[in-house]
Amino acid sequence: MNKYSKQTRILTAVDCIIFGFDGTELKLLLIKRAFEPQKGNWSLMGGFVQATESFDEATARVLKQLTGLDGVYLEQLYAFGAINRDPLERTISIAYFALIDIHKYEKQISEDYHAEWVPVKQVPDLIFDHQHMIKMAREKLQYKAALHPILFELLPEKFTLPQLQSLYEGVYDTEFDKRNFSRKVLSTGLLVKQKEKEKTSSKKGAFYYKLNKRSYKANFQAFLNIIPNSHKLK
Amino acid sequence: MNKYSKQTRILTAVDCIIFGFDGTELKLLLIKRAFEPQKGNWSLMGGFVQATESFDEATARVLKQLTGLDGVYLEQLYAFGAINRDPLERTISIAYFALIDIHKYEKQISEDYHAEWVPVKQVPDLIFDHQHMIKMAREKLQYKAALHPILFELLPEKFTLPQLQSLYEGVYDTEFDKRNFSRKVLSTGLLVKQKEKEKTSSKKGAFYYKLNKRSYKANFQAFLNIIPNSHKLK
């Protein structure tokens, strides 16, 4: 006899906080929910965990459904289990955050979902506890990016130091001194200067850099203190 | 009609990685599993999430069942969702870690469970993915303790600097210079020196300290770099 037979089984979902950076602002990919309850309201992309898939697999599937992207940086954020988070039936949600290069996002794939990139500073009302999820995701992104070179996942292969700095400034909602910033970033040895310049956003043009992939993988756990006083972060 | 009706519902458990410190070694509270599958094998304490409780509530209940303790430091670690983690039926587990003052643990409460404190360096074979959970918990404890004064949760109200240092040394499995250690710890302003000494473990005796609770709460997010090169931690 099955010892577990009397136990409650619970609907299990994954939800995905998808970050992108357009060169100026940090953004989130939100959708208009396509089914009840709360049909038509803003929501994170999510889906039920199927019997045949792990959380990681479910999240990757859901993310691909929306963005068309594979091999995206995905990290489990938190498991949300409040009893009434979904009014229709108890559903727990394993939230993940994703960091994607916004330029790789293929719009057509997601037209079913009415997806939109929304600046993190202007997130609309959301269903259920999705606002809370986003708050935690932003905090975790700050926390983690202060210690690990995670934000490169949001940039294209080639990027400039001013772009990188404005990404950091977006994530921390603050401004850094560019001399100190470039000194710190370059001292990690993670960046390789290119010969070309990015010319659209200034007259002088800014040199492109690429990540040293080998060094990135080796040093992912051993980054820097990009953020002064990063230990004060929540 | 219920839109969710066709979705899979999954057994949901919580498991608890319980840390304690006996003055010398970092330990884990393990039990001998009381039911099938794997009855009699070593296991973390856990239990199914009931329809009426959140994850936090379920974990607090399970922890109280085993230890008799309330108000313990508990933090969600990770949600484990591999399909075959439980061979009998798919069961996901939300793992939490707990930090308790080992002296408050009441042995008789748990006799049902055949609980034992086991040094983290000598953990026996465990059921399911519990070994993996413990590994993650130890990593997270290291990570977090490098940035926040979390380890005080493992100590009694009064403790000495040598005790505190050996706790840190246990968590990081390394040794620190006691001059640098005490300077750093005291510079946080978190500790209040007492007039009495602890006399059992040395002839000279070591002064007791207490946590400044107010300062502890205010500075929990803004601790120290107790650990040289803590940013290199995983």
Add this chain to the structure above:
DNA sequence: TTTATTGGTGTCAAATTAACACTTAAAAAA
């Protein structure tokens, strides 16, 4: 050729870090 704009760089003082060794208190032993 002048102007406007953004990119890129260097110095210095202050703070922090890590390395390092001797004295002190008190119990135990002689």
Add this chain to the structure above:
DNA sequence: TTTTTTAAGTGTTAATTTGACACCAATAAA
């Protein structure tokens, strides 16, 4: 009572890291 043993407690210094700060360079547009 003196001596010995053991662990506690403390300070200095050199090296590194940090943060504050301002000017020149390149280029397109006027």
